[in-house]
Amino acid sequence: MPVTITIPTALRQYAGGQSEIEVEARTAGEALDSLTSKHADLRRHLFNEQNRLRNFVNVYVNDEDIRHAEGADTPLKEGDTVMIVPSIAGGAMTEDKVALEQSDTSASLPTLSHEEIARYSRHLIMPEVGMEGQRKLKAASVLMIGTGGLGAPLGMYLAAAGVGRLGVVDFDVVDESNLQRQIVHGTKDVGRLKIESARDRLSDINPHIKIETHNTRLTSENALELFHDYDIIVDGTDNFPTRYLVNDACVLTGKPNVYGSIFRFEGQASVFWAKRGACYRCLYPEPPPPGLVPSCAEGGVLGVLPGIVGAIQANETIKLILGGGDPLINRLLLFDAWRMRFRELKLRKDPACPVCGERPIIKELIDYEEFCGLKQQPVAEQFSEGERMQEITASALKRLVDDGADVQIVDVREPHEYDIARIPNTKLIPLGQIVNRISEIDPSRETVVHCKGGVRSARAIEAMKRAGYQGRLINLKGGITAWSDEVDPSVPKY
Amino acid sequence: MISISQHHLDEISRHGEQEYPHECCGLLLGSFADDGRKRVAEFLPISNAREESARHNRSLILPEEYARAERYARTRHLEIVGNYHSHPDHTAVPSQFDLEHAWPTWSYVIVSVREGHAADLRSWQMQDDRSRFNEEEILKGF
Numbered sequence: 308m309p310v311t312i313t314i315p316t317a318l319r320q321y322a323g324g325q326s327e328i329e330v331e332a333r334t335a336g337e338a339l340d341s342l343t344s345k346h347a348d349l350r351r352h353l354f355n356e357q358n359r360l361r362n363f364v365n366v367y368v369n370d371e372d373i374r375h376a377e378g379a380d381t382p383l384k385e386g387d388t389v390m391i392v393p394s395i396a397g398g399a400m401t402e403d404k405v406a407l408e409q410s411d412t413s414a415s416l417p418t419l420s421h422e423e424i425a426r427y428s429r430h431l432i433m434p435e436v437g438m439e440g441q442r443k444l445k446a447a448s449v450l451m452i453g454t455g456g457l458g459a460p461l462g463m464y465l466a467a468a469g470v471g472r473l474g475v476v477d478f479d480v481v482d483e484s485n486l487q488r489q490i491v492h493g494t495k496d497v498g499r500l501k502i503e504s505a506r507d508r509l510s511d512i513n514p515h516i517k518i519e520t521h522n523t524r525l526t527s528e529n530a531l532e533l534f535h536d537y538d539i540i541v542d543g544t545d546n547f548p549t550r551y552l553v554n555d556a557c558v559l560t561g562k563p564n565v566y567g568s569i570f571r572f573e574g575q576a577s578v579f580w581a582k583r584g585a586c587y588r589c590l591y592p593e594p595p596p597p598g599l600v601p602s603c604a605e606g607g608v609l610g611v612l613p614g615i616v617g618a619i620q621a622n623e624t625i626k627l628i629l630g631g632g633d634p635l636i637n638r639l640l641l642f643d644a645w646r647m648r649f650r651e652l653k654l655r656k657d658p659a660c661p662v663c664g665e666r667p668i669i670k671e672l673i674d675y676e677e678f679c680g681l682k683q684q685p686v687a688e689q690f691s692e693g694e695r696m697q698e699i700t701a702s703a704l705k706r707l708v709d710d711g712a713d714v715q716i717v718d719v720r721e722p723h724e725y726d727i728a729r730i731p732n733t734k735l736i737p738l739g740q741i742v743n744r745i746s747e748i749d750p751s752r753e754t755v756v757h758c759k760g761g762v763r764s765a766r767a768i769e770a771m772k773r774a775g776y777q778g779r780l781i782n783l784k785g786g787i788t789a790w791s792d793e794v795d796p797s798v799p800k801y
Numbered sequence: 802m803i804s805i806s807q808h809h810l811d812e813i814s815r816h817g818e819q820e821y822p823h824e825c826c827g828l829l830l831g832s833f834a835d836d837g838r839k840r841v842a843e844f845l846p847i848s849n850a851r852e853e854s855a856r857h858n859r860s861l862i863l864p865e866e867y868a869r870a871e872r873y874a875r876t877r878h879l880e881i882v883g884n885y886h887s888h889p890d891h892t893a894v895p896s897q898f899d900l901e902h903a904w905p906t907w908s909y910v911i912v913s914v915r916e917g918h919a920a921d922l923r924s925w926q927m928q929d930d931r932s933r934f935n936e937e938e939i940l941k942g943f
Contacts (some may be wrong), residue, residue: 315871316833316880317904351931352905363902365864372864392864392871393904434898 308333308385312342315393321348335368336379338389353391359633365392378637380653416442417471423515427469440629441469447628448472450537452525452553454505455479456613457543457567457620459491464621466509466516470628473509474537476521477501484801488610525549527672530556539627541565541620547594548675554579554587555672558663565624567616572609572645574616577635577654578623581663584637589657589664594679612644696768697781701789704755708732714753719767720787724759728799730790733757741767742774750778757783757790759801803883803908803924804940805829805841814919816846817887817912826862826886828870829908830879839882839908845870883908883924890915893923895934903927908937 311329314322322328323346330345332338339360343350355361366373367390373381383389419427419441430436430444447470451458454477465473481489481496481504489501496504502520509518523529525544530552534540540562542553550568557564563580566587579586619640626632639652662669699707707714716733718725725735736744738758748754748771758764761784768780783789791798816825831841847862847870862884874881884907888896893913895903903909905927912922925934 315867315904316882317907320906367864367868390868392868 308383310338310383310385310387310389312338312389313391315391317393318349318352318391321352322346332383332389334379334383335366335373335376335381335389338383339366339379363393366390367392377655417445418442419445420515423469426513426515430468435631436629440631443628443630444469444625445471447539448474448537449539449541449624449628450474450476450534451541451543452476452549453543453545454489454491454501455485455543455545456488456569456608456610457617458505458541459489460614460617461541461543461567461621461624462491462505462509463512464618465624466513466518468621468625469513470516470624472517472519472537474519474521474533475502475505475509476523476525476533477505478522478524488608488613490614525552527552527674530672531560534560534562537562539563539565539624541567541624543567543617543620545569547679550587551594551678552672552675555662555669557581558586558588559670559672563627565620565627567613567620569608569612569616571606572612572643574612574619574642574644576616576619576623576640576642577638578627580636581656585654585656586660586663588662589660590639590654592657592661609644612642615642615644696765697779698784699755699781700784701793704783704790705794712753714755715749716755716757716783717748717767718787719756719758719764724801727801728787728791730757730787730798738763738767738770742770745771745774745776748776748778750776753779753781755781755783758786760786760788802837802938802940803839803841803910805910807941809841809844810922810939810941813844813885813910814912814914814922817889817914817919818917820887821914821917822889824887824889827884828862828867828881829883829885829910830870830874830877831882832880833882833906837906841882842879843877844885845873881907883910885910885912887912887914887919893921895925900927900931900934903931903934905929905931909934910939 308331309329310332311327313327314325319326328342328345330338330341332341339353343353353360353364360366368376368381368383369388373379416439419438424431427441430441431438449465449470449472451462451474454462454475458475458477462473462475479501481492481499481501483497485492486494486497491508492501492504500522502522506518506520510516521533525533534556540553540557542550542564544550544553554564557579558581561582563578564587565578567576568574623635626634637654637656639654641650641652642648656663658665661667716730718729718733718735719738719741720735721737722735734747736747756764756767758767761782764786765782768782771780785792787798788800791800813827816827819825825846827844827846829841830843830845831839833839847866871881888911891913893911895909895911899909907926909925909927910922911925913920924937924939926937927934
């Protein structure tokens with residue numbers, strides 16, 4: 308539709324001397340593209356080398372800054388006026404728009420000691436950070452949920468950057484299997500509380516900052532109170548109940564939620580800040596059915612992946628504090644480490660969002676385990692009385708085998724897991740193939756099914772029963788992990 | 802080339818002295834002649850929107866203020882032809898920061914204020930390829 312673009316005097320010579328130009332466009336971005344295709348010389352003054360609008364160029368549709376609307380996607384109606392508005396000697400423009408409320412007057416910002424000035428010199432010499440930015444970092448407080456794969460690089464970079472107060476929430480202890488990716492912890496820390504191990508490492512990186520440890524699981528009871536005390540919340544959790552809890556608590560307390568998630572080779576990152584854009588529920592109103600998306604413990608994760616995604620979260624957190632650059636608000640970054648590809652999806656605030664929409668129905672924190680369907684009965688109890696799933700413990704199975712009972716053991720894990728550890732004399736049929744290869748299992752013999760921890764094998768048994776398998780099926784409780792614990796410690800745990 | 806009356810030049814210098822040790826800034830309103838020459842008819846002092854600590858070395862005119870100035874200029878049949886700012890205890894030469902944030906065509910008048918007293922005042926225009934500023938002649942009074 309026809310719209311009018313007004314050109315500031317400084318740019319008129321590149322627009323044939325005209326102060327107003329009419330173009331056909333449906334969005335603000337299209338209008339600028341159409342303008343600069345007609346007047347190519349304008350482009351370098353409006354856009355930088357990365358093809359982004361220069362940070363001192365502001366675009367208004369009628370009276371509204373498109374940064375407050377939908378950016379380049381801001382829709383246009385017939386007769387709208389698109390105004391190119393210069394901010395002069397800018398750079399601070401986005402700062403004023405996005406900056407956190409905490410840093411409104413620099414008079415209240417803490418000063419830097421000579422030691423701190425020396426430490427942060429690579430920041431201080433960049434005008435985007437400078438003394439003011441570094442003092443904002445010092446004044447800022449960030450709460451990290453989790454000190455695992457994502458929390459490790461995140462915490463280390465935020466500490467190194469000089470974020471004045473860092474809160475860490477975790478209840479777990481360091482396990483050997485964490486060290487492949489959770490680089491904030493070391494071999495000497497195995498068995499220690501993660502928060503204590505992280506605190507030692509972070510204060511070694513930067514003794515000028517304050518680290519607050521919260522040895523607790525984040526719950527609906529403590530989240531609001533905890534969040535209240537911090538400027539920014541960073542979600543480094545690995546499960547859906549906590550992710551929804553963090554999101555809702557951030558919306559209710561008005562805090563930005565710097566989100567990251569990882570699985571196998573793929574990662575996601577975004578900034579969910581309901582005041583300025585979409586929240587996690589606008590993107591995913593409902594959690595996936597339980598079991599559909601496996602956790603990292605089941606599906607694995609490339610160790611360096613949380614390093615990359617956690618560093619992106621640190622980057623976004625620092626930008627929110629500085630109030631500069633283009634934050635990941637309303638943008639979902641998708642990263643594929645195997646293909647080495649970044650993609651970006653645009654997000655929109657959902658007016659019908661149950662927590663941040665126009666008529667929110669969630670006004671306080673709920674039971675997130677229940678919301679995510681995790682309070683259902685365990686798989687074994689889902690069977691009716693007559694067909695209750697039978698279970699056997701690892702030591703009982705060992706006795707059966709030793710007594711020479713006629714029992715066949717089916718391993719439903721993946722071949723690469725079988726390569727790591729196996730129970731002797733088992734038949735490997737991965738879960739995904741179990742129904743197609745059902746004829747390979749003799750229904751006249753008793754069959755024990757096992758996997759790593761007992762969840763996949765229970766699912767295999769269900770699938771086989773649905774497929775009409777008539778023989779007796781028994782689930783190995785605790786899987787091969789229990790076998791290693793109870794029967795044969797020489798079988799490695801993974 | 803830009804022509805500014807001695808009175809306006811004095812006022813700009815005075816604004817720089819008032820704001821010292823901070824930077825002052827403002828917009829120049831006037832008209833473009835066919836040969837590209839600018840004539841300043843009025844100037845508008847603008848409150849420096851930078852935060853306190855940055856005001857000594859950064860000035861900023863917010864888009865809202867620019868839009869207001871633009872509307873005001875139209876009612877007076879004038880146009881924005883440039884802006885001015887001060888460099889406290891520094892030469893009246895544009896910085897890299899000035900260059901990175903510069904607009905073409907406009908005049909960038911810079912007044913050096915040393916220990917609270919306006920010293921030299923010079924005017925600059927960015928080269929079209931954004932690579933540098935060139936000093937332009939100031940024609941005083943008309």
